Amino acid sequence: MSHVVRSTALGAVVLALALPAGAHAAKAKPKHTVTVNTVDALPKTTLKNLSRSCGKSKSASRIRKRSTSRPTKNRVRTVTTYCSGGTRTVFWIQKVTKTVTVPGPTVTVTTPAAPAPTPTPAAPRDFRLTLLHNNDGESKYGVGDSIVNYGGVTRFKTVLDRLRGEAEGVPTAANEDKGTVVVTSGDNFLAGLNLRASFERRDAGQGSFYDAIALGRIGYDAITIGNHEYDFGPTRLAQLISSPELATVPFITANTDFSAEPSLAPLRASGRIADSTVVTKGGQKIGIIGVTTPDVPNISSPGPNVKFLADVAGIVNTEAERLTKAGVNKIIMSSHLQNLEYEKTLVKSLRNVDIVISGGGDELLAGQNDLLVPTNGLAGGPRPGTAGTYPATSTDLDGNTVPVVTTQGEYRYVGRLTVKFDGAGKIVETDAAKSGPVRVSALAADPDVVSPQDAFLKANVTDPLDTYKAALAANVIGTTEVALDGGNPDPIRIKESNLGNLVADGFRFAANRTAAADNRPVADIAFSNGGGIRTSIAGPGNLNEKQTFDVLPFDNVMVTVPNVSVAQLKSLMEWGVSRTPTGDGKFPQISGFRMNVSTNALYTAQVQTGTTITTPGTRVRDLWLTNANGSDGEQLIANGAVVSNRTVNIATSNFTANNGDSYPFTGTTFQFAHRPGQDGFYPYQASLYDFITTPGAAGGLGGVVTAARYPNGGSGRIALRTTP
Structure with missing residues (x-):
């Protein structure tokens, strides 16, 4: 026999009917099915149509309505008829959207379910x-x-x-x-x-x-x-x-x-x-x-x-x-x-x-x-x-x-x-x-x-790093008679330091030893930003190659900046001391000149926006070039005023010459130095290594950093005072 199963907007309906005692399930496949769209839509001809599906026996013509149940909104309405000893049952509910024919003696119809409730959002959780x-x-x-x-x-x-x-x-x-x-x-x-x-x-x-x-x-x-x-x-x-x-x-x-x-x-x-x-x-x-x-x-x-x-x-x-x-x-x-x-x-x-x-x-x-x-x-x-x-x-x-x-x-x-x-x-x-x-x-x-x-x-x-460093530390390159102070921030970013002097002297040495070969001018002076000097060297004692990398670890190289006016040199130094006595990486460690600096409130610390000077500084009161023996040479600045119209050539790192630390090298160019016998530019670490190891006759230290040349506290290259 056949059973009609309908899916509705209310959900699937499931109903199982048992055959009455003595009833027989129809063996023939269903001839057709009946679709009912609403409860009131069952036509009177439906029963007659159903009776014809029971076959051609005389008893089939005596089909009669056996029982009817009234539907409610969600309840199935049924009509049962007899036919040749068997039954035919039609099911329908208030809303029908689909009709499916299912063979077999047992009918399974989904019971109408209540509409699924709207999910309640989970409460936000703490974290x-x-x-x-x-x-x-x-x-x-x-x-x-x-x-x-x-x-x-x-x-x-x-x-x-x-x-x-x-x-x-x-x-x-x-x-x-x-x-x-x-x-x-x-x-x-x-x-x-x-x-x-x-x-x-x-x-x-x-x-x-x-x-x-x-x-x-x-x-x-x-x-x-x-x-x-x-x-x-x-x-x-x-x-x-x-x-x-x-x-x-x-x-x-x-x-x-x-x-x-x-x-x-x-x-x-x-x-x-x-x-x-x-x-x-x-x-x-x-x-x-x-x-x-x-x-x-x-x-x-x-x-x-x-x-x-x-x-x-x-x-x-x-x-x-x-x-x-x-x-x-x-x-x-x-x-x-x-x-x-x-x-x-x-x-x-x-x-x-x-x-x-x-x-x-x-x-x-x-x-x-x-x-x-x-x-x-x-x-x-x-x-x-x-x-x-x-x-x-x-x-x-x-x-x-x-x-x-x-x-x-x-x-x-x-x-x-x-x-x-x-x-x-x-x-x-x-x-x-x-x-x-x-x-x-x-x-x-x-x-x-x-x-x-x-x-x-x-x-x-x-x-692996310990092994690498041990090999460099084993390479002794000289001795020092004195501890070389690169403490951060004091002194290296605040005031003159003997290590700062050593580094700046090395800059000038390195830039000048290949100046002729590079077709560069000889540097008159040199300076390093304090931030480029990263640690101290203990002493007295041996010096090794590793220490040169510890002190000067960056990938900077040596350059010469030619033809810098004294007015611009003053601006450079004013910027370098503008935050003194507060530590700052731009504080200059110098070679080839000496200067007096006052931080008294009467004098102005230079103010810049980037490399643009908005308020010129007046802290640099005097500046002299130094002679080979360390004595004062030509005075370039006196009582805060420029008194020379000459220019100077400055040895420094490419970092500083490229306006690093906002040094106002505005309008200048620079030329790279090359290390003798090697391709490429002159590493600033190598300037210290070479200065220490080169014989004195060739301008180096001959392997000895003396206390006389590099005393604790420096040699008076930068005289800082708080008085006018």
């Missing part, structure tokens, strides 16, 4: 975020690369993994999710032996930068681009980003335009460099926006094609709004603006940013009970000063309190901030017990000494 962060790692991968007994990437990784495990093990409430985000806020590599070893390794086809191996192993969710990433030009940065170890980690900066730089534009187009990234932790989304200091062209070497946009607040607000509209309600700004106070001020112009990581300033935020790295690296050593408690806070445009966090760099600390967001994405609680700097100690006497080291990083980063 416990653990932010693990650091900044200014600066290629300091070994213990002691930063300070004795502390730091080191192998132990840093161990601490970070422990903190990550602790965060994952914290129980949560029924309506709460949790997750951990790991971010570095820039200056991830820095010139020095470690980075030089990385370059040599990659250039020889032996593998990626050691920096890439380390950063990849740490497991960052986002890497912010700082200023030092450009120290060797955009091509080296592109090589780092393209390393296979970092293929899944976005490099972020929202205020940088790479479109005209061939080495970086493809990485921006492919998403390897991005304005921001969104990570999902514990089922919830967290946005991370990157920012880089717009001052990069003045303090690094990005080349002419990379553009840095100054409207940081506007750019961040636009990106934060975009993320918010995309459903991200927890947003971190990872910035490398080089000043914690600047970032705190910036927050006042922001909205939709919940947390700020500050990079580049090397400030330390900590509580009274936090274990900190002693200033001398020794057990029981002096406790360092701090810039405030962790976290610092500021208030945004909408009146929300925004945590601002940072740590001292060089892998000495892992920063940890633990906060709770409510379902609307607002911070409602900071877990003070689980927030603050966590130091990285290798000192056995410390209660928090870190063990074990990460074995992978030890085998693939720190051990």
